[in-house]
Amino acid sequence: MSQAPTGRRRRRGEQAMVPDAEFSSYYGRPILRPPTWAATDIAGYLFLGGLAGASSVLAAGAELTGRPALARTGKVGALVAISASMYALVHDLGRPARFVNMLRVVKPSSPMSIGTWILSAYGPQVGLAALTDVTGRFTRLGRVATIGAGLVGPAVAAYTGVLVADTAVPAWHEGYRELPFVFVGSAASAAGGLGMLATPRDQAGPARRAAVLGGALELAAGRLRERRMGMVSEALHTGTAGKLMRAAEALTVTGAVVGGLLGGRSRVAAVIGGAAALAGSACTRFAIFQSGVASAKDPRYTVQPQRERLDRTKS
Amino acid sequence: MSFNLRDLLTADDPPGRSGYADPQPRHGFFTDTSVCIGCKACEVACKEWNDVPEDGLDFTGMSYDNTGGLSANTWRHVAFIEQRKPAVDLGLPTFTKPGEQGEGERTEFRWLMSSDVCKHCTHAACLDVCPTGALFRTEFGTVVVQPDICNGCGYCIPACPYGVIDQREDDGRAWKCTMCYDRLGAGMQPACAQACPTDSIQYGELDELRERADARLAALQERGVTDARLYGRDENDGVGGDGAFFLLLDEPEVYGLPPDPVVTTRDLPAMWKHAGVAAATLLAGIAISFLGGRRS
Numbered sequence: 285m286s287q288a289p290t291g292r293r294r295r296r297g298e299q300a301m302v303p304d305a306e307f308s309s310y311y312g313r314p315i316l317r318p319p320t321w322a323a324t325d326i327a328g329y330l331f332l333g334g335l336a337g338a339s340s341v342l343a344a345g346a347e348l349t350g351r352p353a354l355a356r357t358g359k360v361g362a363l364v365a366i367s368a369s370m371y372a373l374v375h376d377l378g379r380p381a382r383f384v385n386m387l388r389v390v391k392p393s394s395p396m397s398i399g400t401w402i403l404s405a406y407g408p409q410v411g412l413a414a415l416t417d418v419t420g421r422f423t424r425l426g427r428v429a430t431i432g433a434g435l436v437g438p439a440v441a442a443y444t445g446v447l448v449a450d451t452a453v454p455a456w457h458e459g460y461r462e463l464p465f466v467f468v469g470s471a472a473s474a475a476g477g478l479g480m481l482a483t484p485r486d487q488a489g490p491a492r493r494a495a496v497l498g499g500a501l502e503l504a505a506g507r508l509r510e511r512r513m514g515m516v517s518e519a520l521h522t523g524t525a526g527k528l529m530r531a532a533e534a535l536t537v538t539g540a541v542v543g544g545l546l547g548g549r550s551r552v553a554a555v556i557g558g559a560a561a562l563a564g565s566a567c568t569r570f571a572i573f574q575s576g577v578a579s580a581k582d583p584r585y586t587v588q589p590q591r592e593r594l595d596r597t598k599s
Numbered sequence: 600m601s602f603n604l605r606d607l608l609t610a611d612d613p614p615g616r617s618g619y620a621d622p623q624p625r626h627g628f629f630t631d632t633s634v635c636i637g638c639k640a641c642e643v644a645c646k647e648w649n650d651v652p653e654d655g656l657d658f659t660g661m662s663y664d665n666t667g668g669l670s671a672n673t674w675r676h677v678a679f680i681e682q683r684k685p686a687v688d689l690g691l692p693t694f695t696k697p698g699e700q701g702e703g704e705r706t707e708f709r710w711l712m713s714s715d716v717c718k719h720c721t722h723a724a725c726l727d728v729c730p731t732g733a734l735f736r737t738e739f740g741t742v743v744v745q746p747d748i749c750n751g752c753g754y755c756i757p758a759c760p761y762g763v764i765d766q767r768e769d770d771g772r773a774w775k776c777t778m779c780y781d782r783l784g785a786g787m788q789p790a791c792a793q794a795c796p797t798d799s800i801q802y803g804e805l806d807e808l809r810e811r812a813d814a815r816l817a818a819l820q821e822r823g824v825t826d827a828r829l830y831g832r833d834e835n836d837g838v839g840g841d842g843a844f845f846l847l848l849d850e851p852e853v854y855g856l857p858p859d860p861v862v863t864t865r866d867l868p869a870m871w872k873h874a875g876v877a878a879a880t881l882l883a884g885i886a887i888s889f890l891g892g893r894r895s
Contacts, residue, residue, distance in 0.1 A: 310855030378751015378771025
């Protein structure tokens with residue numbers, strides 16, 4: 285309720301081994317306004333956008349190496365995922381009918397503006413790639429669109445890391461260097477999962493390897509990110525975010541091991557592993573989303589790192 | 600006008616560079632909290648002038664503050680803090696205080712009261728990240744939302760390092776202090792400053808306000824008020840200084856203000872660089888997945 289005493293300032297030159305436990309606040313109220321975004325819309329979008337982007341890369345690779353079934357999984361999967369993404373993004377707007385206002389400016393200082401234009405370049409190509417594949421018409425145009433979507437796909441998967449990091453939310457902004465790597469790793473894991481789940485085993489080799497490489501990148505980048513975040517990383521291990529994070533790690537590892545390593549020999553393993561990889565990627569996105577909300581609501585995550593920064597510059 | 604990538608990514612129209620044909624000197628607020636009496640006239644004047652909707656009559660249990668904090672429907676907020684510390688000697692007429700003449704023990708006690716408001720940052724994160732251009736920099740150097748453009752994407756809300764701007768729930772759009780843009784255009788001062796009975800809220804040209812604040816700080820420190828400090832006055836801080844800055848009598852976080860706010864877009868070039876490498880990593884990683892056997 286009341287304010288903690290303020291006389292907890294370290295003297296100059298004194299080395300603090302652990303961060304100060306005490307801090308002052310205004311009746312424990314948050315300093316930041318927590319994001320008003322709905323988790324299902326925006327964490328859902330982070331997952332689906334990543335799934336779409338990486339699936340398009342897989343589809344382009346499959347197209348170029350003569351794996352038509354894997355290519356179709358990637359193309360159709362990307363179209364479904366990006367369509368659901370677009371629905372979630374528009375649904376989350378306070379004024380959905382004004383979605384088009386996004387298109388009245390190109391604003392380099394706004395990752396959401398840049399993202400809108402990335403999606404505008406990406407969406408139509410994904411649509412063309414999937415429709416031409418399914419209908420079997422305009423196959424040459426479809427091939428161009430497939431490769432085009434495969435080249436824009438990584439931007440779709442990576443930019444969302446900037447989208448959420450470019451905020452004052454401690455658990456999103458701190459660790460902004462590693463976040464896009466966590467996101468592309470998670471995206472590759474999800475796309476690999478979908479690929480092995482929905483494609484015959486003899487064509488799904490690249491999907492299995494993508495799930496292994498993606499899962500490894502996601503976990504490694506996540507570890508580096510936490511180290512960089514300092515005390516803010518607590519937000520990833522407590523509450524809803526903590527539960528989701530533990531589930532995400534278990535599922536991603538299951539996806540990589542069961543699906544990635546055993547999925548080539550067993551259809552059952554491919555299905556279980558694929559589903560685990562997809563679920564793991566979704567849990568990662570929801571965990572990071574929820575950690576951000578929690579870190580914005582607790583003034584400790586705002587005050588303590590800033591105090592430490594001030595104390596460091598003073599001494 | 601110089602141009603480089605860093606400016607493009609980080610500084611969307613800082614004051615004085617917004618291309619107005621008739622730019623005005625930058626205007627702002629200096630809120631001297633040492634003379635705030637907690638009357639909340641600023642809160643009322645703001646609500647009335649700007650037709651800001653009612654936002655609940657809540658009992659917070661937080662001293663005399665049932666407003667809670669700045670929000671979409673609260674553009675001025677008076678904070679009340681009760682502290683067991685000696686009161687600040689402001690050189691006002693003195694009187695005998697309870698406990699001073701032997702009838703019981705005298706306990707030290709002081710009020711901190713402060714009227715918070717949007718900081719109208721030099722480098723405003725809300726304005727930087729707005730994807731529609733609804734937020735813009737006025738000719739007075741203030742930051743204003745155009746309600747007819749805002750589509751309620753909500754990006755400005757987590758971007759603000761002070762937790763000022765917020766979404767109006769029944770309306771969907773983002774709202775905050777406009778520094779009474781309509782009044783400024785007519786040569787008047789903002790409603791809160793007009794209503795403030797102690798001149799705790801001072802409005803004017805920012806350069807002049809800064810001089811006034813420096814003088815006030817020096818006077819207080821000379822009187823032994825060593826806790827006094829200016830907040831948002833430093834043009835080299837993480838947001839390039841605030842258009843609305845404060846004289847505080849304790850640490851900023853005691854008032855619910857961040858001690859060292861930084862505009863998030865300061866790191867945007869580095870963020871894009873890392874995202875670019877991550878995207879290339881994804882492309883390369885999946886390409887590698889296609890090596891090792893044509894049919895496997």
